[in-house]
Amino acid sequence: MxxxxxxxxxxxxxxxxxxxxxxxxxxxxxxxxxxxxxxxxxxxxxxxxxxxxxxxxxxxxxxxxxxxxxxxxxxxxxxxxxxxxxxxxxxxxxxxxxxxxxxxxxxxxxxxxxxxxxxxxxxxxxxxxxxxxxxxxxxxxxxxxxxxxxxxxxxxxxxxxxxxxxxxxxxxxxxxxxxxRIEDFTDSDVAPDFAEVKGQESAKRALQVAAAGLHNVLLIGPPGGGKTMLARRMPSIMPDMTREEILETTRIYSVAGLLNAEHPLISVRPFRAPHKNASSASIIGGGRIPRPGEISLAQNGVLFLDEFTEFNRDVLEALRQPLEDKLVTIARSQATCTYPANFSLVASCNPCPCGFYGSDLECTCTPPQIQKYLGRISGPLLDRMDLHVEVPRVIFEQLRTNSSSESSASLREKVLQSREIQLNRFARHKFKLNSQMRPADVKRFCRLDEASEALLKNAFDRLKMSARAYDRILKVARTIADLDNSLDIKIQHLAEAMQYRSLDRKYWHN
Ligand SMILES: Nc1ncnc2c1ncn2[C@@H]1O[C@H](COP(=O)(O)OP(=O)(O)OP(=O)(O)O)[C@@H](O)[C@H]1O
Ligand SMILES: [Mg+2]
Ligand SMILES: [Zn+2]
Known part of the structure; x- marks a missing residue:
C-alpha cells in the first residue's frame, strides 16, 4: 500500500x-x-x-x-x-x-x-x-x-x-x-562600556565609524594597549536590532540548531569571537551536515577575530569572498547552499612576533620575521579591511587620570543619527548601510568636489591603490560625512577616510 x-x-x-x-x-x-x-x-x-x-x-x-x-x-x-x-x-x-x-x-x-x-x-x-x-x-x-x-x-x-x-x-x-511577540523577549545583558578605556581616542573613533556603516576594522598595536578591550565594546555603540534584523538573524541560529527552547530569539546584536584554532567549517560554514559558520552567526553584528595573524591561512583566505558579497556560498558534491554573512569584521593583531615593532619599545624581531608575520594577512584581505587603526601603548598618566573618557552612550548617539540618514538615503533600495553599496551606488551617492577628487587621485597614483580600496575609501567617507550630518562628502571627511589606510605603508609596504 x-x-x-x-x-x-x-x-x-x-x-x-x-x-x-x-x-x-x-x-x-x-x-x-x-x-x-x-x-x-x-x-x-x-x-x-x-x-x-x-x-x-x-x-x-x-x-x-x-x-x-x-x-x-x-x-x-x-x-x-x-x-x-x-x-x-x-x-x-x-x-x-x-x-x-x-x-x-x-x-x-x-x-x-x-x-x-x-x-x-x-x-x-x-x-x-x-x-x-x-x-x-x-x-x-x-x-x-x-x-x-x-x-x-x-x-x-x-x-x-x-x-x-x-x-x-x-x-x-x-x-x-x-x-x-518579539517585544516580550527581553534581554538583560549589558555590554561593557567604552568609558573604561583610557585614551585610544582614534581607535574609538574608528570603531564608531565602523559601527555606523558596518565597515571592517583592523586594530594593530603592541600587547596590552587595549585592542581586545576596545573590540569587545563595539556592540555597546550599535543601534538596537530592528524587527527585520531580529528575524533574519534568528533564522540563521534556527538552522544552526542554536536556539534556546525557552528563548528562541536573537534579539541582541551578535558578537562572535571564534578562537584562532577554529576550523574552516566552523568559521566559514559547511561540514558533513552543512551548518552556518561564525561569519553567518555574526549576521547584523560583529565578528571579532582576535590575534588575526594566527588564524589558519585557509580560513583567512576563505573570508575574502563573503567579505565582498556579504553572503557565503558553500559548495558540496551535487549541491551548493548559501548563508547570509553581513557583519562588521573587527580584527586585531600585533605588528610582529615580539609585539613591539613600530612602538616606543624595542622590537627584537628580524625584518624577515616581521614580513612573514604580517604577510599572513594577504594584500587582497588587507584591502577589505576598511579602517586600519594603530592602538599604541597607553602611557601611565593616561591610565591614572580621573578625567572621564568618552562613554558608549555618547559615541552611540551619533551612530544612531547616521543610521537614520542611511535608512532614508537607501529607502528605495534593498540594502540599508553604506558598506553594502555596490559600485554603481558608490558613483551615485559618494560624489566628490574637485579638490577632494584631486586629493584622492593623487593618493591613488602614489599608493598604487586597488579599485577596491578606492571604492571602500569612498564608502567610509560617506559614513564619516553622515556622522557629521553633512549631505556632501567634504574634503575633511575624505581625508579622515584616507588616513585609515595609511598603516599599509608603515607595516606592509616598507
Ligand atoms: N586604554 C586602556 N584603558 C584602560 N585599561 C587598559 C587600556 N589598555 C589596556 N588596559 C588594561 O590592560 C588589559 C589588557 O588589555 P587588552 O587585552 O585589551 O590588550 P591587547 O591590546 O588586546 O593586548 P594583546 O596584544 O596582548 O592581545 C585590559 O584588560 C585592561 O585592564
Ligand atoms: Mg588582545
Ligand atoms: Zn618585534
Whole structure:
C-alpha cells in the first residue's frame, strides 16, 4: 500500500515542502530511503524502527520504500523522522487518518517515541506561511515557542509520536501553539562600556565609524594597549536590532540548531569571537551536515577575530569572498547552499612576533620575521579591511587620570543619527548601510568636489591603490560625512577616510 505525508527540507536558510511517499510491498524485509537522502538521514531508519516498536506499533517485516520528493534537492537532518514514521503506519494500515493533505510534520524521534527539538522550525513556519494553503504544522513541544513567532502559520505542538497518532485518529487534541511577540523577549545583558578605556581616542573613533556603516576594522598595536578591550565594546555603540534584523538573524541560529527552547530569539546584536584554532567549517560554514559558520552567526553584528595573524591561512583566505558579497556560498558534491554573512569584521593583531615593532619599545624581531608575520594577512584581505587603526601603548598618566573618557552612550548617539540618514538615503533600495553599496551606488551617492577628487587621485597614483580600496575609501567617507550630518562628502571627511589606510605603508609596504 502507498501513503503520503508532508514535511519540509532546509536549503541554506530557506525551507521547501517535501512529500514523503511510503510504499510497502510483500517481499524480502528491507527499508530503503531514496530521493537524495544523505547518509545522516539514513540513521532515521533505526530511530523510526525503535520508536514505532516502543510506541506499541509494529515495524512491518516487509519491503518498505520511502521516497522523498522532489528528488533533486539534498535532504539532511533528523526532523524527517516523524513524517516517515507516520507514513509507515498509514501505509501498513496500522492507523487511520481521515485527512493528511495539508498537514506538515517535523520532529526527531527518540527511541522511546518522544519528540525532540529540531533545527530550522522558524524558516519552515515562514515557508508554510507563504504557501497560501490552509497548512497546519505539527512540531515538537520543545520547538513550540519558536513556531509561535510566525503567527500566520497554524501550528500544533506534540510531545510524542503517540500524541500525534491520537490526534490524527481524532481521539485527542494537540496543543495549539500560541503566538509569541518579539517585544516580550527581553534581554538583560549589558555590554561593557567604552568609558573604561583610557585614551585610544582614534581607535574609538574608528570603531564608531565602523559601527555606523558596518565597515571592517583592523586594530594593530603592541600587547596590552587595549585592542581586545576596545573590540569587545563595539556592540555597546550599535543601534538596537530592528524587527527585520531580529528575524533574519534568528533564522540563521534556527538552522544552526542554536536556539534556546525557552528563548528562541536573537534579539541582541551578535558578537562572535571564534578562537584562532577554529576550523574552516566552523568559521566559514559547511561540514558533513552543512551548518552556518561564525561569519553567518555574526549576521547584523560583529565578528571579532582576535590575534588575526594566527588564524589558519585557509580560513583567512576563505573570508575574502563573503567579505565582498556579504553572503557565503558553500559548495558540496551535487549541491551548493548559501548563508547570509553581513557583519562588521573587527580584527586585531600585533605588528610582529615580539609585539613591539613600530612602538616606543624595542622590537627584537628580524625584518624577515616581521614580513612573514604580517604577510599572513594577504594584500587582497588587507584591502577589505576598511579602517586600519594603530592602538599604541597607553602611557601611565593616561591610565591614572580621573578625567572621564568618552562613554558608549555618547559615541552611540551619533551612530544612531547616521543610521537614520542611511535608512532614508537607501529607502528605495534593498540594502540599508553604506558598506553594502555596490559600485554603481558608490558613483551615485559618494560624489566628490574637485579638490577632494584631486586629493584622492593623487593618493591613488602614489599608493598604487586597488579599485577596491578606492571604492571602500569612498564608502567610509560617506559614513564619516553622515556622522557629521553633512549631505556632501567634504574634503575633511575624505581625508579622515584616507588616513585609515595609511598603516599599509608603515607595516606592509616598507
Ligand atoms: N586604554 C586602556 N584603558 C584602560 N585599561 C587598559 C587600556 N589598555 C589596556 N588596559 C588594561 O590592560 C588589559 C589588557 O588589555 P587588552 O587585552 O585589551 O590588550 P591587547 O591590546 O588586546 O593586548 P594583546 O596584544 O596582548 O592581545 C585590559 O584588560 C585592561 O585592564
Ligand atoms: Mg588582545
Ligand atoms: Zn618585534
Amino acid at each position: 502507498l501513503a503520503t505525508t508532508n514535511t519540509l527540507l532546509i536549503n541554506g536558510i530557506e525551507a521547501v515542502p517535501v512529500k514523503v511517499e511510503v510504499d510497502i510491498q510483500n517481499g524480502l524485509p528491507n527499508f530503503e530511503l531514496i530521493g537524495l537522502a544523505q547518509a545522516a538521514l539514513k540513521e532515521a531508519r533505526e530511530r523510526v524502527k525503535a520508536a514505532l516498536k516502543n510506541s506499541g506499533y509494529e515495524f512491518p517485516n516487509r519491503k518498505i520504500i520511502v521516497n522523498l520528493a522532489p528528488a533533486d534537492l539534498k535532504k539532511e537532518g533528523s526532523h524527517f523522522d516523524l513524517a516517515i514514521a507516520l507514513g509507515i503506519l498509514l501505509a501498513s494500515g496500522q492507523i487511520n487518518a481521515v485527512y493528511t493533505e495539508n498537514l506538515f510534520f517535523a520532529g526527531e524521534l527518540s527511541l522511546d517515541g518522544s519528540l525532540r527539538q529540531v533545527p530550522g522550525i522558524l524558516p519552515m513556519s515562514l515557508a508554510l506561511m507563504g504557501t497560501g494553503k490552509d497548512a497546519r504544522f505539527i512540531v515538537p513541544a520543545a520547538n513550540c515557542r519558536e513556531a509561535g513567532l510566525v503567527h500566520e502559520t497554524r501550528s500544533l505542538a506534540a510531545g510524542s509520536l503517540q500524541e500525534v497518532i491520537a490526534w490524527l485518529e481524532g481521539s485527542e487534541l494537540l496543543e495549539p501553539v500560541s503566538d509569541e
